Amino acid sequence: MDKPVEIFDRHYEWEELTRFIDYRGPGATLGVVSGRRRQGKTFLLDAVCRATGGFYFAATQSTEAESLHQFGTALAHHLGDPAPRRFADWDEAIDVVMSLGGPTPVPVVLDEFPYLVKASPQLPSLIQRALGPQAQRRGSAVRLLLCGSALSFMGSLLTGTAPLRGRASLELVVPTLDYRLARDFWELGDPALALRVHAVVGGTPAYRREFTLGDAPADMADFGPWVIRNVLNPSRPLFREARFLLAEEPDLRDTALYHGVLSAIAEGNHSRGGIAGYLGKKSTDLGHPLTVLEDVGMITRDADAFHGKRSAYRIAEPILTFYHAIMRPEWSDLERPGLAEQVWNRSQRAFLSKVLGPHYEHLARLWVRWHAAPETLGGLRSRVASGTLPDPANKTSHELDVVVFGRSADDHETILAIGEVKYGDVIGRAHLERLERLRELLISRDERASPATRILLFSAAGFTPHLLERARERTDLELIDLARLYEGS
Known part of the structure; x- marks a missing residue:
């Protein structure tokens, strides 16, 4: 299937859905698609059904009888029947669903599946039976996709003693857009502006068009007015x-x-x-x-x-x-x-200290985790965290915004790098000297650290000329500004 041009990114998700639907094995298969609301799951699955001639049904919060009536009406529209299908119960409806496919795979999507199960708790067991060996002998290549936004419920469908445990061939989670993709999606050239917008609305696609009517801040001067007219405006959906x-x-x-x-x-x-x-x-x-x-x-x-x-x-x-x-x-x-x-x-002080600053620290850790090159970190990273380093000699402790772990050649954990993140401060000699002291403290306390442990300094406000010069001379020091955060490695 060719991904429709109107779907932004989601290359991985589209490829996984394509592989699931194109599977040429006999009988029906089950897939589960989940993710937070507003991430575009419905848009994605509806596009899959339109591209393949599949059947898409979106449930509502209804009684069992209402859900069956809505399902029968939607199925009749899909099949071109002149009147709605009538089902006595979900056992009969699922039996019909499993007959929709022939030798060629056909996707069937039950969206908002938690609503259906709330009214009909037996539904997962009925699907389990429909996927059993006896039912599979009919050879109908239905590719059944169950979708929902209630993460705890969707996660429980395939765990423990749940009826559908071990039945799914696909378990796809549709995430929010990465901060770099969100910048492209919002069409923001200035990384400083992209950071601020992401600190407010994150990478949720629906907030770009449906919730703001396509209104994006034109520049940094327009950021405050944009927040006022879209987020702090009681007439706009982002408000609540x-x-x-x-x-x-x-x-x-x-x-x-x-x-x-x-x-x-x-x-x-x-x-x-x-x-x-x-x-x-x-x-x-x-x-x-x-x-x-x-x-x-x-x-x-x-x-x-x-x-x-x-x-x-x-x-x-x-x-x-x-x-x-x-x-x-x-x-x-x-x-x-x-x-x-x-x-x-x-609220500007609160925005900087409680929203923007902590969010910048989070993006710094994401950059190390997903975008930083091994050459930058001094090796392949295995995990990234923040932490509190004890200093018993001085009866205090020190916060480290970024701690990067890796593996040595003999498979022991090492500390590849430590880092500090400052949104509004120009980083200079004092910040470097602090991390150098903490590296020495770390070496004395933790065998995973060494003089090769690198120092990472993140700043949205820039670096002093002295520090820029030092970074050019040293191989253990990396400076990451906003441009590198969004475009470099």
Whole structure:
């Protein structure tokens, strides 16, 4: 299948779907497609069905009888029948679905599958039976694709004792766009502007067109006005998007508690104890909400580079960070027309310290993980983290924004590089000397470090002439500005 020109990127996803659908083996096969809302899953799967003559059905929140009626109507439209198909139950409907294919593979997409299962819990078991050996003998080459945005539910379809465990030939997750792809998608030439836009809306494709009517900031001077007219505007869908993201997740029942957890993280509390202190709760009370938020993909838990049992929680979706750091504290004023500009103007310090700065650190780690060349890091990286380095002699500890691990020739873990990330500071001699001291401390405490451990310095504001000169003379020092972050390795 040729990917339609209107689909931006998604080359990998399209190739995997093509390989799944073109499989020439006999009988039906099952695929599961998941991903956060607004990532273009529906657009992608509908394009697949249009390209191959497949059947696409999008479920709604309905009763079982309503869902069967809607399914029968959609199937009749697909087959060209003059009247809707009538099904007594899903057992009968699935039997018909499995007969749609002939010798040539035919894709059948059941989108928003969690809605169907909520009304008809037996549906996964019926599909399991339809994929069994007896049913396969009919030779119908249906390529059944189950799609949904409820990540915890979709993940559970193929795990444990679930009926469909071991049945799927495809398990595809459609992610948000990488920050470099997001820059291209938004058509932003200036990397400084691309960074700011990504810090607010991330790489979610729907926010580019449907949610902003194609409105992108023209330049850095237009960034603030763009935020005001699209994100802080009560008439635009981005205004309430963060609230809807939580409301749409079926596993998040006590939304006040989950919003509180996200607010605590957005305020800079990344440990479980810090989050508990912010909320006035015991640390043991947060195990369940943190696990649920992690399962639905709204937060991530990053292990500390030097303390295996210590973790830092971070919000995975930028629009959630922006909402909890900037919008939620000012919600009363933002709901009143005409006050958005005042709110934005007095929120600049919070935006820089709670949104843009932490987001820049995150992108720096992503750059090391996905874009930095082995020559830059001094070897092939195996993992990237941040961490707290103890300094017992001085009774203190030191934060390292970037710690890059690799493997030695004898397969022992090594520390390839350490790094510091500053959004608004021009990096100079003092920053370099600090990391040199920390490298020496690390060498004295950790056998994985060595004098060959490199130093990475990231800055959006630039570097002093002295530091630029030093970088040209040294092989253990790398300077990464915004241009290199977005275009170099």
